[in-house]
Amino acid sequence: MVNLSTIASGLQPTNRLYLSDSYLKSTETTLLRYVPETRKSGYIVTRDTIMHPKGGAQPSDTGSIESPSFRATVKKVLEHSGVVIHYCEVTDGAPTLEGEKVSMSIDWEKRYLVMRLHTAGHIVDHAVLNEVGHDLLSSRAFHGPPESFVEYMGKINRIDLDLLAEVSNEIVRASKRVYPVWVSREELWRVVSGAPNMERLPSLETYRVIVVEGVNAIPCGGTHVANTGEVGRIVITGVKELERGFRVIYNVTE
Ligand SMILES: [Zn+2]
Numbered sequence: 660m661v662n663l664s665t666i667a668s669g670l671q672p673t674n675r676l677y678l679s680d681s682y683l684k685s686t687e688t689t690l691l692r693y694v695p696e697t698r699k700s701g702y703i704v705t706r707d708t709i710m711h712p713k714g715g716a717q718p719s720d721t722g723s724i725e726s727p728s729f730r731a732t733v734k735k736v737l738e739h740s741g742v743v744i745h746y747c748e749v750t751d752g753a754p755t756l757e758g759e760k761v762s763m764s765i766d767w768e769k770r771y772l773v774m775r776l777h778t779a780g781h782i783v784d785h786a787v788l789n790e791v792g793h794d795l796l797s798s799r800a801f802h803g804p805p806e807s808f809v810e811y812m813g814k815i816n817r818i819d820l821d822l823l824a825e826v827s828n829e830i831v832r833a834s835k836r837v838y839p840v841w842v843s844r845e846e847l848w849r850v851v852s853g854a855p856n857m858e859r860l861p862s863l864e865t866y867r868v869i870v871v872e873g874v875n876a877i878p879c880g881g882t883h884v885a886n887t888g889e890v891g892r893i894v895i896t897g898v899k900e901l902e903r904g905f906r907v908i909y910n911v912t913e
Pocket of ligand 1: 716777781869877879880881
């Protein structure tokens with residue numbers, strides 16, 4: 660594998676279009692760099708992207724990038740120093756013309772499921788904090804197939820899964836608006852609600868906060884649906900005890 664820092668070296672951070680519009684299925688942009696790995700695979704960097712990289716509790720998007728001179732299937736999206744790197748299988752031609760206009764499209768069905776799961780994750784988190792206690796420290800989460808979950812530190816004696824599902828699905832049925840806001844570090848404390856472990860946040864000039872209207876507002880760089888009604892039905896599939904905490908596993912259905 661080619662070193663990611665070599666691929667990103669000297670490039671500006673990528674303009675991530677999905678941060679303001681998660682519903683973009685395709686876009687036109689400019690090819691900035693291609694670093695081949697083999698004759699048929701390599702790494703593409705573009706000025707803009709609609710694809711979410713692996714990380715931030717989400718799986719990588721997949722899709723395609725093409726121009727009149729090449730066609731590539733995006734297998735995995737990675738990130739280094741703010742530069743989004745598309746690992747591709749090149750199926751036709753070669754993406755060697757830097758500065759060339761390219762079109763990018765996303766595997767939408769897969770992404771839309773992740774959007775529903777990610778918003779569901781924020782809702783389940785709210786339900787857990789409500790049911791178990793607001794001082795609970797969340798530790799890790801993953802919003803995507805095959806298994807979505809939110810994890811917390813500490814022990815629980817008992818957790819009512821039916822109640823968690825009920826609280827969660829009430830929010831889904833209430834069709835609450837979901838939207839991002841950008842705030843400064845000073846404003847963050849005023850805007851955020853329902854995120855108990857803020858001290859773990861990196862130090863940034865601006866933060867993106869995902870607001871589920873009337874429910875919570877959590878710093879997050881992920882892709883979300885615009886209305887809780889789009890989530891479908893939330894199913895709490897189980898609770899797993901971990902060495903130093905517990906995991907609440909959930910899924911969404913139609
Ligand atoms: Zn999130």
